[in-house]
Structure formats: structure tokens, C-alpha cells
Amino acid sequence: MADSSNNNDIFPVTVHRYPGTRKPCAFEHTTTTASPSPPPTGGAQAQTQAPRNALVFIGGLGDGPPAAVPYARAIAAKLAAAGGGSTYSLFEARLSTAFTAFGYGSLAQDVAELAALVAYLRASLKKERVVLLGHSTGCQDCLAYAAASGSDGSGGVVGDVDGFILQGPVSDREAVAMDVSAADLARSAECAAAMIARGGKDDAMPRDLLPEGFRAAPVTAYRWFSLVGVGGDDDFFSSDLPDDKVAAIWGGLRQPVLIAPSAEDEFVAGHIDVPQLVDKWKKACAPGIASDLSGLIPGANHSVDSPDAQEWLADRVVRFLAALG
Known part of the structure; x- marks a missing residue:
């Protein structure tokens, strides 16, 4: 049990329930400088301006909100400090594949639930921009979402988002x-x-x-x-993917992407040249899609536990979001 005397263990979130077949929800990080997004109907209205855009965090295998990984709160705080907290707030998606349920889920299931969340953010909370931030296997969700965007699937349309951030993209196979x-x-x-x-x-x-x-x-x-499995539905980031598969994955992106692997990721084998791999991914993107802010997070392990690494990542995230306009 967490020690309640440690203020680092206590932080406010607003829980948003939104329409979906599995009664999904999302946790919005709130701060003293920014009010949570007001409810779509009824209820108390925010005392100050709610952020007009949303950054949606998607955790990896075994993760679950709130604060699935420590840096989520670091990014939320950085967003609140930028522009008085009126630009972006961070939402953590509570997918039905969270925690240990990943074993009987799929990327397609995640995409359908994320599409419902994006629709809620756009229609009910009136968010102007929505950006997806994936950590680890959440990066696979981002690319699967990008591939499905605009098409009918699972009874609904996968609405466009405005950008993607991939932190800790690694090959599960490797x-x-x-x-x-x-x-x-x-x-x-x-x-x-x-x-x-x-x-x-x-x-x-x-x-x-x-x-x-x-x-x-x-x-x-x-x-x-x-x-x-080689060529499995989650096989986006393996270093041995053929060039045509790499081109199909990255060349199909239509929204800007920030690629931020961890420099000291314990889930990446030593023989894999990550900077070279990132360069390959960036070159496979259409011009203007891969952000120049992309790069390895110095001193970071897979979940970016180091405060210095979290600060580096949060700064890149804020700058990437600002560049979206």
C-alpha cells in the first residue's frame, strides 16, 4: 500500500465515462492551474478555462491508469505549465485490455475503444485537437489506429487524430x-x-x-x-522487418509523428542499432510527417523512470504539440 504521507502518491484526476460496448472510461489529469474538461451535460462548470485540446496516453502490456507509467504525470504537469494550462490536458485511456487483460485482447479491439474516446473528446468535450501518445505496446495501438483511420470497423468510424507520439517503441518478438x-x-x-x-x-x-x-x-x-510471430499483427518495430513492410507502415502515416525511444531500454537487444532504426522509420515517412524533434531519450529506461529523462521527454512532447499549431 502506498504511504499516504507522500504527496507524490496523491494526485487529482477526473474520470470520464464515454459511450462504448465495454463501458470504457478515461482519466484526465487535473492541476491547480487548469480545470478539468466540463461535463458534456449538466453538473458544475469549470471555474477557469478548460484546455481546448487533448493528449491521450496509451500504456503498454500490463499497464493500467491512472499514472500507468511515472512520466505521464510529468507530462501532465509540463502541459499545465505551458500556456497557463489552457492548451492541452492529458487523458489516460482505460482500455479493456489494461493490466493483465492484454492476453485476450487485440489491437483491433483497442482501436475501436480509442475511436470511441476520440469521438467523445471531439463531440462531447469539444476538443479541437486530439493527439495519441503511445508507450511501449501503446505505440502499436497508435500505428494500428493510423492504419484504420477513416474506415468503418466494429460498427463505427475511426476518426482522424492530429498527431502521434511513440515513446518506447520496441519489438515484442525481439x-x-x-x-x-x-x-x-x-x-x-x-x-x-x-x-x-x-x-x-x-x-x-x-x-x-x-x-x-x-x-x-x-x-x-x-x-x-x-x-x-513473424508478421503478427503487433509486429511493427522488429529490426528485421523487410523494407516493403517498413514502407507500408510508415509511408501510410498522414499525421505528424514524434518518435522517442529510450536510450537505455532494457527490452532492446544490444545488437540492435536503435538510432539507425529510427532513421529508417523517419525516411520511410512522407515528407513533413516525422518530427525533427524525434530522437532517443538520454538516460531513459523503458518506462522513463529517471526524472531528468522525464523532463527531456516532457519538453519534447510540449514542443511537438506546439508545432501542430
Whole structure:
């Protein structure tokens, strides 16, 4: 249990319930310099001007709001200080795949729920700009959202957003390969593929075929292959992706993107040249899409725990958002 005497453990949020098949919600970080977005109908109105734009944070595997990762609050504070807090506020999406539920979800499910949140922010809260910020697997959600934007899916339209921020984009396939042998990884991926082929995509993987860190909750054959199979639906950031796949992923982006990997990410194998990989991704984007502010976060681990690294990231985020106009 957190020590209630530590003020760092106490922070205000406003919970927004918005329409969706799984009764989703989002947590808006509030500060002393900016009021939360007023409710769409009825209720007390904000005493001061609510931020007119929204930055939506999407956590990675096992994360869940509020404050899924420490730097979310650092960014919220930086946004509040910039322009008197009237420009952007930070919302954390509480997807149905949060915490241990990622094992029986999908990127498509996340995209549908994010689309409902974007629609709520636009229509009910009248936000002028909406930007998605993904951490870790949340980066996959961002790129999946970009690919689906504008198309009908799961009974609704995936509305456009105004930009994307990718923090800690890593390959789950390559990260898992750091902890298990190549033979064991191949065996588990082959088992998942076989289960899918015989109609068992939603069946749970045998626990003994999963790495220790994935055994706390069920993981379906579909989601496991999506994460660790070559060409799986989550396979956006592997260093061995063919050039045509890289071009298809990054060349399809229509909104500006800030790419911010962690310089000391413990989930990236030592043989992977991350600066070179980021340069490849940027070059695959159409002109003007990849932000010049993109770069590795100095001294940062995967979740950017260092205060100095958080400050560096928050500064880049604020500058990127300001450049959107």
C-alpha cells in the first residue's frame, strides 16, 4: 500500500465515462492551474478555462491508469505549465485490455475503444485537437489506429487524430527472444499458429510454452502469435522487418509523428542499432510527417523512470504539440 504521507502518491484526476460496448472510461489529469474538461451535460462548470485540446496516453502490456507509467504525470504537469494550462490536458485511456487483460485482447479491439474516446473528446468535450501518445505496446495501438483511420470497423468510424507520439517503441518478438531460447520461442509461436489454424484462436496458450513473465493471466493463441510471430499483427518495430513492410507502415502515416525511444531500454537487444532504426522509420515517412524533434531519450529506461529523462521527454512532447499549431 502506498504511504499516504507522500504527496507524490496523491494526485487529482477526473474520470470520464464515454459511450462504448465495454463501458470504457478515461482519466484526465487535473492541476491547480487548469480545470478539468466540463461535463458534456449538466453538473458544475469549470471555474477557469478548460484546455481546448487533448493528449491521450496509451500504456503498454500490463499497464493500467491512472499514472500507468511515472512520466505521464510529468507530462501532465509540463502541459499545465505551458500556456497557463489552457492548451492541452492529458487523458489516460482505460482500455479493456489494461493490466493483465492484454492476453485476450487485440489491437483491433483497442482501436475501436480509442475511436470511441476520440469521438467523445471531439463531440462531447469539444476538443479541437486530439493527439495519441503511445508507450511501449501503446505505440502499436497508435500505428494500428493510423492504419484504420477513416474506415468503418466494429460498427463505427475511426476518426482522424492530429498527431502521434511513440515513446518506447520496441519489438515484442525481439524482447521475448532476449529471455527464451530461439527453439522455445519458435515452438510457442508454432503452437499458436497451429491452434489458430484449427479454429482455436481464442483458446488459451499452454502455460508451459509461455515465458515466466506471461503466465500470470491467460494469453490466447491469437494474441501470442500477434506478439511473437513473424508478421503478427503487433509486429511493427522488429529490426528485421523487410523494407516493403517498413514502407507500408510508415509511408501510410498522414499525421505528424514524434518518435522517442529510450536510450537505455532494457527490452532492446544490444545488437540492435536503435538510432539507425529510427532513421529508417523517419525516411520511410512522407515528407513533413516525422518530427525533427524525434530522437532517443538520454538516460531513459523503458518506462522513463529517471526524472531528468522525464523532463527531456516532457519538453519534447510540449514542443511537438506546439508545432501542430
